[in-house]
Amino acid sequence: MAGQLGNQARTTRRAGWFLILPAGAFAAIFFIVPLILMISTSFRDGADTYASVFTSPVYGTVFLNTIRTAVLTTIACALIGYPFAYALTRSGPGIRLVLLAVVLLPFWTSLLVRSFAWVGLLQDSGLINQALIALGLTQEPLALIRTPLGVLIGMVHVLLPYMVLPLITTMGQIDPSALRAASSLGAGPWRRFARVFLPLSMPGLLSGAILVFVLSLGFYITPALLGGVDSTMIGETIVNEVTRFGPVTASALGMVLLAGVLISLALLLGVRSLRRKEGIS
Template structure:
């Protein structure tokens, strides 16, 4: 009597030098190489076509220094305002019933259903001197004359915060949803006040989502172009607007150098945040 042998199960491909799993990554690598890495190399070559003189002119020009300051200031203010608005909103989303949570999530995702250009033009209609906001302020007797909301920094911040708010809410909500409620109950049973329970337990546990949201909003805001161009004044131009203007005037060398400066600054910010998050994670252990 012979006993049949059961064939051994086939091993799945591994992501290693001898495995076939790397073939799954090849399309992505080719896509990034053709549509991201190659244009980036070409931009770096174009920026260096005039030597270091282009970079020296950018760094020493008071006009570009003001543009850099505007970009960092508006991006930082947008991040701060998004955080102030998104944190309580995400907290409420985490506490309400599933049906109401779905409605709140729909309000967060609503801006994605319209084009960025359409939303920016809508804010022009709302913020102009004869717009709906000024009509409401004058109708309520709050002001007699129209308030200048367009072609100003507050107007740019309103439009950018409206666009960037979902990028802050979603990481915060995800981090808050992972917080174990039993930890808060344990803190209450040990005599912690609601404020102390929030500061010592809830807030530290949501720091990863807070850092992710702030980093996402800040880095995207650094390269904004359409909204500041439509709602802001020329004196408040951001780096994305200047790059687009240089491209339109066929100043490709300067535009490429500005793009490299923006990319380098963003990478430095990412490295600093990563090191800070790493140290913060070690300190919390």
């Protein structure tokens, strides 16, 4: 009997390895091998490439622009997405369906098309400046395109669903009885929100912040179309390095970006796990 159980366990383990083999092969071919090639390419000229990346003021400015834009995009998405997700989860089925369609609608349109649409809206002769001039709010067109503000507007529009969807999931799982219990204990609407609803929705907010921040660090199309020299991000710099000078410095920049993403992700996940431990304790 014990021998049969042992044989069944070994057969199950072998079957499990066969099941994960396609996924492992896919990861090795499309992720691990390219990563190894990028690492080897970045060290083609030795460590001098990394030294130039860390000591160059140009690359330093680009990294600062990237981090600043990613942080501002995350904050803006949180400020817009949290009230939107709250209204969606607290509304009736009909309005909830409409609001959910508004969130999912951008996914049905190409990122390139959305970015070009913002070019038409933000340029000097675009609809936004024409409306502002027609309303008498300004005499001259505002500088909305080729500026950090234009990049921020475009990136928030693209990345907002990645903030809203985790918030919707988390807020939808909050037990209404917890809010009713707070009301029965004398808590008003604002106190009930601040002491009960907001802490319970923090996992969704942190998950959305992680998604938006990590995706913002490697953004290319929207900053390239809406940004200017003062708002150049690391994705644009990597593309320019590849097209002008070859893959060596571009690979080093990519590795630095990857390291920054992993460090940022580890910090954010650490904050999330710390909040979970505080909630358990």
